[in-house]
Amino acid sequence: MSESRLEPLLLGQRVVAILETGLRTATYKLGSLMALIDYAIEHVPDDPDASVEVPIPDLAQRVLELYWRQVRPFAGKELRQSTQARARIPRAAMELRAAAGIGTGGASLAVAATRAPTVYEKALDEVTLCLAQQPLQRLQRLPGATVSDCFLFEDSFLHDHVSRSTLRAHGDSIVLGPGVATGLARLAGLLKPALEIMWVEDVRRMNRFLDEDVPDVAGHLFGRERISLASVREPFKDAFGARCFYCDLPLAVDNPVDHVLPWSLLGIDGLANLVLACRRCNGDKRHSLPATSIVDRVLERDRDVLEAIAAEIEWPTQFDRVVAAARGIYRSQPDGSVTWAGVRSSQRLDLAFPHWWLDIDPR
Template sequence: MRDNDGDSLLLGQRVVAILETGLRTATYKLATLMALIDHCIENMPASPDDVLDIPIPALAHRVLEIYWLQVRPFEGQILSQMTGGPKGVIPNAARRLRAAAHVANSRAPLDVAISRVPHAYETALDEVSVCLAGEPLRRLQRFGGAAGSDPFLYDDAFLQKPSSSAKRVRGYSIELKPGVAHGLARLAGLLKPALEIMWVDDVRRMNKFLYAEVPDIAGHLFGRERAALEKVREPFKDAFGPHCFYCSTHLPTGNPIDHVLPWSLVGIDGLANLVLACARCNGDKSNALPAVPIIDQLLDRDRGMLEQIASEIGWPTQRDRVVAAAVGIYRMQPAGVPTWSGYKQTTRLDIAFPPSWE
């Protein structure tokens, strides 16, 4: 039997070492790693030792989704994501897509653009795919000062002579080595916060107007603005009643909207991952992993009602992603891990996996 905990720890150490041993001139490596982690969570192999094939366009979609929110102006300024100015293939692709979809500076999800302007989305996806194949994916496994890469995540030999053809890149995939998908997913709770800290530091370094007192640059970069979800509140109250999803207390005006699967672990903004909450439960739960019965309750909600709300307010449900992420998250949890089951309550995880989520 393999020591999967030891393997995951070694993997995490190597990932951090890659990022800390060289000067990053763009945030692309950080975005690629975040996208890899999210893909692994939502596409968890059945066995910890299995490989995982990831089409580059699928990875490009996730990278585009990250920058989709980040390219909005921050305090009237366009943030640079690379040394030397605001230019950059991936942020510019996201900006052009936002303009084509007429979403202004709102936090409307990427799915809105996919629905409104599918051809513009495909163009942006091709641009990001070619960029990933040409730069971050073939440099991601290179330690600072090393002449070549150390392919501990995936074999990158075919990327060393990248093609500039979007048609060819659409057919490219990377295959994560045995154990890597499970290891990245299992380390998500540690690696993603570390990547965010590095990202904020890089953006501050790349944008001289961001002094230490500038408020909540992390919130802007990683989508934690609570006001952005306000349009969900009233339709949810009309559909499900003005009660806290967790404790059923009656809700006042302006109550929080909570991500059941924590935003810090999987950035899913779809209606299927959102609930009405009271301030007490919302603050107590924070980024904790919810108990399995809470996920059962979440996924038992009326699908037709969620789709109706989605149609009325132009917001995706993303139910399939929520199910896939939940399966991946709980599959990688060790037995007995504490989960949040209500205000000041925890339950040890003890389930016969997989649950009947669908």
């Protein structure tokens, strides 16, 4: 791989060119790239031109989380995600759901990992090997090409029959090239919606019963349906009061539960990223990036209280991941970016202003 850094725009163009060329036989490439983008956001290096090591098992956990909800029946049927007879990743997710006693329910992957740790580790190992043998070693290769254009990471040790021992010899990792992690993080808001569109198109193509009249396939695949946040509402009201986190007005009985770091940018459902909001604030904020002062407030909540709620309702806090994501998202934004500061109110981003979470070491 050349040590020269690709500019973010050129990086994004090459990613899209690879994905738009040829006919995918599975959605695994899209899932792998989404996982890479999320990892990059949470591990933006201090030096924007630095290389970043990415553990494949970490990618596997993120990919498994993507498919976790998608394997539930849609319109009474199982959605195919591959044209191959053996769909390794969805099958691993379904076997873990069965072992954890979740079935088609809405419990999170974190809950399943706690209930069935041995099967979870087996699923993670299977997805890790699948990523190495299939999408990762094809992610940078144009159809008909015999070698990859390694503009994201070096993949020469990956192939269809790569063994676990070979992966261990390479630290179970790939290494993103100079500036790639920073570039992917900066492009996340553009690339992820494009990947979702491609994913929906692939699923429609692989499932003939999905015609244009079938409602909200995208919602089923990418959480516009979302897991039910209702079980969070009352414990949060008991712990923090029945007032809007943003404007402090009293809340209605069925008020929204809002993702502080936008769901559309990084789908973190952990309690550390959730707050109670009124409908006015929730509707006005939508997919906007909140002002850093809002992130300060949400990360300064009592962690013991969050952990107690997590234990009570079997819901992870994901505090460390929220901190890492906040750091990566904001460090990837140019100074002066517009952020949401309240209803009809905005603030310009000033990264020179100190915030403890912006200085966390991402390694």
